[in-house]
Amino acid sequence: MSSSIPVSVLTGFLGSGKTTLLSNLLRHPGMADTAVVINEFGEVGLDHLLVEKSSENMIELSSGCLCCTVRGDLVNTLRDLHIKRAKQEIPNFKRLVIETTGLADPAPILHTLMTDPMLASYYRLDGVVTVVDAVNGEATLDNHIEAVKQAAVADRLVITKTDLVRDPASARDLDALEARLQTLNPAAPRLHAVQGEIEPDQLFNAGLYDPTRKTADVLRWLKEEAYADSHAHHGHGHDHGHHHHPDVNRHDDHVSAFCVVLDQPIDAMAFSLFVELLIGTRGENLLRVKGILNIADRPDQPAVIHGVQHVFHPVAWLEAWPSDDRRSRIVFITKDIPRSDIEKLLEGLGIGQAAAAQ
Template sequence: MSTLPVTVLTGFLGSGKTTLLNHLLSHPDMAETAVLVNEFGEVGLDHLLVRHVDEDIVLLNAGCLCCSVRGDMVTALRDLFLKRVRGEIDEFRRLLIETTGLADPAPILHTLMSDPLISNHYRLDGVVTVVDAAHGLETLDRQPESVKQAAVADRLVLSKTDVAAPEAIAALEARLAALNPGAPRLRADHGRIAPADILECGLFRADAKTPDVAGWLTAEALADAGHHGHDHHHRHDVNRHDERIRAFCLTYDAPVDWDALAAGLDLLVSSRGADVLRLKAIVNARHHDAPLALHGVQHMFHPPSVLPDWPVDPATGQPDRRTRLVFITRDLSPAAVERVLGAALSL
C-alpha cells in the first residue's frame, strides 16, 4: 500500500475530460495530486486549457498515449517519482492521467502493470471514462475507441446532461448498462463531480486498507444468478453485450487449483489475448489461507496480490470465499471462456 494510486481519465474527443479535470483540481481533496496530460498529435493544445493550480504538482506532458507511447510514459512516470524523492517537487499522494480522446486505454494499463519500476511505485486505482450525454450514442455507433473506453471503465461519468434531452440520456444509460453493467454511472453537474465518487475505485480502500471486493468486482451487477453445470460451479451471465463487447462473471464455489487456473488463463491469453479487454478477479486458491486478487488487460496480467481478509457477503455478514472472475471481452463468448477454464480446472 506504499505505492501511489493512479487514476486514468479517458473519454472520446469532446466528451468534457478537460472541464472535469479543471473542476477536480479546484477541490481540496485533490491538493496532493500530480496530473499527467497527454494529447494526440505533434502540437498539443489541451495543456493550455488546464488550470495551473500548482506548478510543482501539475505535470503536463505532450504526446500520444494511443500508440507507441509506452516508453515515453514510463520515462515521464519515472522522472516524476524521482523528482518527488529528491524533493524537487512537493509530495503528492496520487496521480491522475488524462488521455487523448483517441486513446485506447489498454497500453496505459499495460504499462502500469508491466514495467517493474513503475509497478513498484504506482498502482492502478481505476479507469474513469467521460461520456458526452448529448452525442454519446452517436459516438458509440461511429467510434470503436469510445466503445472500448467505456467497456474498461470502473466509473462512467455522463457529461453535458444539462443540454441533452431526457430521452437521449435514458437511451445512453441503457446502452452503457449493457456495455459495462459493472461500472457505476455518475452524472457530472456542469463538469463538476466529487473526487470521492471517482477515486479509490480499485481493489483497496486507502482509509481501511481492506479489500473492497464488492466495489471492485461488482459481479452482482453483471447478471442475475444462473446455475448450470457442476455442483460447485455456477456462472453469472445474461449475455449482455454491445455488438462485439460483453461483460460476464464466472463464479466457483469450491477452492480452485491455482496452477491449473493460471494455466487456463495463460492458454486463453495466448490464443485470444487481444479480445480479453479486461479481467478482474478474486481467487480462493487451494492451500492458500488468504484470497488472491488478480487483474489483467489483454496479454498482460499483473502478478497476483495477497489480500489481508476475505470480503464480507452483505447478505449473510459472513466471509465470502467464492472465486469470482469478471471478464470484459470482444468477440469472445462466456461459453468459450468457460470451456477453456473448465478444461484446465478439470470441471
C-alpha cells in the same frame, strides 16, 4: 500497496468533457496533492492551457496518442516525477491522474503501469474513469470502437453535459445511453457531472486497495449480481427501445461483460495454465479481467487478479476474505469472446465448479 502512489486514468472520447471535469476537480481542496500528466494527440497540445492549475506538477506528453510508440515517454515521465518528488523539487503528491487523448485505447497505459518494474515499485493502478457525453454519447459509441472500449473497461463512468438534457426526446436519449452503458459495464457506477462538477471521492480509491478502508474494493469491483441483472434484462440485442438510431455500426454488439462464479477451490497451476492459454490465443480481445480467487493451497487468503489483454498484474494476496462468501468470482470484459468459450476452457482444465449462470 499502501505506500505506493495510486494512479487514475481519465479517458473518454473527443469532446466528452474530460478537460472541463479535470479543471473542476483540480480546484477541489481534496485534490491539492495530485500530480497530473496530460497526453495530447499531435505535436502541439492545447488542452493543458485550459486546465487552471498553478503547479509544477502539471506535465504534458506531446509525442502522440498513448500507444505502444510512446510507452517509453510515459515511463520516463513517471520516473522523472518520482525522482523530483524524492528530491523535494516538486510538492509531495499523493495521487497521480493521467488524462489520455480522446482517441486513445486505455489498454497500453494499463499495460505500462502493470508491467514496468520501476513504475510498479512506486505506483499502483487505482482505476479507470471514463467520461461519456450525454448529448453525443450514443452516436459516439455507434461510430467509434475506441469509445466502446473506454466505457467497457471503466471503474467509474461519468456522464457529462446532463444539464443540456431539457426536453422529453433528450431525456429518452439519456435513458437509452444509461441502459447501453449498463449493458457494456454493469458493475461500474454511473455518475452525473453537471458542467464538470463532481466530488473527487466519487471517482478515486476505485481499485484493488483503498487505504482509507485498508481492504480491497473487490465487493464493489465485482458485483456479480449486476452482471446477472444486465444479462437477464438486456440480452444480446442491445436495442433499449431507441429505434430512431440506425445501428449499422453497433460496436458494442462485439463487447461482452460477464462474471463467472466458481463454487470449488481452484488449483493454482491449473488456473495459471488457463490464463496462459487464454492470453496466448485470445489476448487481444481480453479487454479486462479482474477477480477474487479461492486457491486450494491458501483457502484463508483470497487472491486478487487483474489483467488487460496479454498482461496480468502480479497476484495480490489479501489478509482475509472481505465477506463470508468464499466462492471465486471472475469478471471478464471481452471483445468477440463468448462466455461459453471461457467456461469450456475452465471446465476442460478441471477448474472449480461453475455456479448457476450469473
